[in-house]
Amino acid sequence: MDRLKGKIAIITGAGSGMGRATAIKFAQxxxxxxxxxIAVDKAEAVVAEIKAAGGEAVACQADIAKSEDCQKMVDTAVKAFGGLNVLYNNAALPQKEIEFQNCSDEEFERIMRVNVQGAFMACKAAYPEFLKAGGGVFLATASLGAIMPRGKSIAYSPSKAAIICMYKVLASELAKDNIRANVILPGPTASPMLKQFMAGDRATMSDEEIANAVSASMPFGRCVEPTDVADAAVFLASDEARMITGETLLVDGGRSVARGRD
Ligand SMILES: NC(=O)c1ccc[n+]([C@@H]2O[C@H](COP(=O)([O-])OP(=O)(O)OC[C@H]3O[C@@H](n4cnc5c(N)ncnc54)[C@H](O)[C@@H]3O)[C@@H](O)[C@H]2O)c1
Incomplete structure (x- = not known):
């Protein structure tokens, strides 16, 4: 129950899916x-849930594509709790399946802006507080698609590969400051985002129908659940992972080793 006791964490995209599950688990x-x-109503609902269970949390409306909002997240942590120990860059934009030549320059730029530059700007804002604290932990959510990309994801998959590389750079550069940087690579996860990758007939299916369809191709017969990712994030944020940095952790239920099945 106390694996993150005393740690102060920012989680982006924490109003839904993996971010929400991780915020709840971190507080536990x-x-x-x-x-x-970016959706403050969703963030506030998660905070209410955490507080009702006796945890400590504060909501922050932030679009990570804006550097001033990245700074606002850090200021919120300092004001509410007195510092910062963990930054989890989890928010990202998905990309609906699209032939690469049909992806507009604007769509490509927006996905890179949020998924890559947003993470960079948030890390930059957090860094001075990590220095004051004598160290810190950067986490990020990339994707199985970063290392086993499918077609029709010309911006999304490269954006996730860039996060892996960025975090290796951070791990290499910041060990001197006692800062670790690790990335979680989830497989298909039963969250509202799953549907947003689908085009054509599949886009009209319900969240449950899509999760069921994807589950059929998963080695354990089910999608990843947001709590599976949250458990991995707790470990990587905790001192149990003190000698782990520059690492990627697949949370894909073995999908990567069984890719021949789908
Ligand atoms: N769902 C999947 O199958 C899957 C698989 C692999 C990786 N991922 C990655 O996991 C992470 C979490 O996704 P999820 O499935 O929990 O999605 P989700 O849609 O449930 O949650 C994403 C949250 O991010 C927020 N958000 C979007 N743009 C933002 C911005 N600019 N600034 C701040 N917040 C923003 C949304 O409001 C939402 O609450 C993402 O990085 C995603 O790319 C998802």
Missing amino acids: EGAKVVVAD
């Missing part, structure tokens, strides 16, 4: 959590 493990999301 004793962390004080800034629940950051």
